[in-house]
Amino acid sequence: MSNVAQLTPENAKENTNDMIEINDSSRGLNYDENLLFEKEFTDTPGVDLPKPEGIKSRTGQPTREKIGIHQVSEPQVVRHFVRLSTKNYSIDSGFFPLGSCTMKHNPRLNEKLARLPGFAHIHPMQPESTVQGAFEVMHDLQNWLGELTGLPGVCLTPAAGAHGELAGVMTIRRALLDQGKTEKTIMLVPDSAHGTNPATAAMCGFKIRTIPTKETGRVTVEAFKEALGDGKDIAGMMVTNPNTCGLFETDIAEIVDLLHDAGGYFYCDGANFNALVGKIRPGDFGVDVMHLNLHKTFSTPHGGGGPGSGPICVAEGLKPYIPSPLVIKEGDTYRLERDGERPTTCGRLKGFQGQFGMHVRALSYMMSHGADGLKRVSEDAVLNANYINAVLKDDYHAPFEGPVMHEALFTEKYQKQSGVTTLDIAKGLIEYGMHPMTVYFPLVVNGAMLIEPTETESKAELDRFCLVMKKLAQDAKIKGADYFHTLPQSAPATRLDELKAAREPKLRYKPEAA
Numbered sequence: 001m002s003n004v005a006q007l008t009p010e011n012a013k014e015n016t017n018d019m020i021e022i023n024d025s026s027r028g029l030n031y032d033e034n035l036l037f038e039k040e041f042t043d044t045p046g047v048d049l050p051k052p053e054g055i056k057s058r059t060g061q062p063t064r065e066k067i068g069i070h071q072v073s074e075p076q077v078v079r080h081f082v083r084l085s086t087k088n089y090s091i092d093s094g095f096f097p098l099g100s101c102t103m104k105h106n107p108r109l110n111e112k113l114a115r116l117p118g119f120a121h122i123h124p125m126q127p128e129s130t131v132q133g134a135f136e137v138m139h140d141l142q143n144w145l146g147e148l149t150g151l152p153g154v155c156l157t158p159a160a161g162a163h164g165e166l167a168g169v170m171t172i173r174r175a176l177l178d179q180g181k182t183e184k185t186i187m188l189v190p191d192s193a194h195g196t197n198p199a200t201a202a203m204c205g206f207k208i209r210t211i212p213t214k215e216t217g218r219v220t221v222e223a224f225k226e227a228l229g230d231g232k233d234i235a236g237m238m239v240t241n242p243n244t245c246g247l248f249e250t251d252i253a254e255i256v257d258l259l260h261d262a263g264g265y266f267y268c269d270g271a272n273f274n275a276l277v278g279k280i281r282p283g284d285f286g287v288d289v290m291h292l293n294l295h296k297t298f299s300t301p302h303g304g305g306g307p308g309s310g311p312i313c314v315a316e317g318l319k320p321y322i323p324s325p326l327v328i329k330e331g332d333t334y335r336l337e338r339d340g341e342r343p344t345t346c347g348r349l350k351g352f353q354g355q356f357g358m359h360v361r362a363l364s365y366m367m368s369h370g371a372d373g374l375k376r377v378s379e380d381a382v383l384n385a386n387y388i389n390a391v392l393k394d395d396y397h398a399p400f401e402g403p404v405m406h407e408a409l410f411t412e413k414y415q416k417q418s419g420v421t422t423l424d425i426a427k428g429l430i431e432y433g434m435h436p437m438t439v440y441f442p443l444v445v446n447g448a449m450l451i452e453p454t455e456t457e458s459k460a461e462l463d464r465f466c467l468v469m470k471k472l473a474q475d476a477k478i479k480g481a482d483y484f485h486t487l488p489q490s491a492p493a494t495r496l497d498e499l500k501a502a503r504e505p506k507l508r509y510k511p512e513a514a
């Protein structure tokens, strides 16, 4: 499709009686944006450079007349990318209730601090004496995270939650090796787990044994005991708490005691720490290793907005095994741990020191909130989720008994009676200008809708979301599936063929055959 209307001064003069066609859908200052490669390939260069004269090839190679690069000028390039950027929905454009992702507002104070030249313009290979302030930030962050989790061994380098999981499970594997416990080859994982949990354990060479949670949405002591068996081959257990159904694992302390008696380690997936931060310390309910998603709980931007950061925090006994380098304080000076300084480490996982810009933002977030503010964060996050749970529970089927923690889980059960599915509801939300919730996760219920409002949404925003959800429930009853299949009608791209997108993904631009 061409971005240019078919109107030129010439044809306007010639064809005054013909209907003028504009064959793109740029409307309302909203441009139809094609790929740069689809823009008119003209012989007009994007910049005016004099044609080089009298240059002789010194190698005798044939000279290249055209190199096939599309000719665009600076304003065309700028407009192209600025227009594309406006199509990117983000937490700065509106409510983003993606369950498990903690899409909270990122305070601008954090951005301001991360942009201070002394932080933004340093190089990771600068001499240590010139970056003492940066090390102090990292050291303070290690201390804050250790304090908040009750787990004193902190390594900041992992670059995402899943990377933190890798760091944590490698730490467990290194510890087991050190103790000569090679018979411990099995990792227990509940069926509601985030896919990264079993994937990480498998990558580290463990076999996965699944703990079913079907009826209650939680790991029960009975189901755990059954999966544990005599415990001889159990390396550990990976549990998200609160779990992916938005529920607190109420039997966790008893389960962890049994796990510890069997010599297994408890890995807590800390992606849902927003429900607990400042209220309880995971170390107090027996966690041995935990990763934190700074880009979730501690508000560093994510979702197309920035890199992640997934530090791990471990109990005292696992400290010798965590990845290096750590930031060490000696007297009044800071330094990085040297290679080989701690021979029991499971190794280095990342170039340099991790996502330093995220460390600055996260520490700024913690220090500006303080211990009391962080407690308020989790209280408000839980309150907001329970508000949504209460307002929508008559319209949507809630599979488990509340109250919930920081997210509300519903299923498509009631709407399915009219043939309307979770996917249809998600498309309906887009029609009303709202980003959908997480859909079809967790897998333990059919047609899951996982809604995480976070603490930074106002009651007015939550009310508008609930109103739209109620309207969609009503439309499902009255208008049925055929209507939903036309949604979204107002988005730049209307209903896509999901099946075709999954089966025949077009991942490369291929020019149309001439």
Ligand SMILES: *Cc1c(COP(=O)(O)O)cnc(C)c1O
Binding pocket: 100, 101, 160, 161, 162, 163, 194, 196, 240, 244, 269, 271, 272, 293, 308, 310
């Ligand atoms: C987000 C999330 C992860 C993975 O974190 P990334 O930073 O996306 O790699 C793991 N577990 C749970 C429960 C999550 O919500």
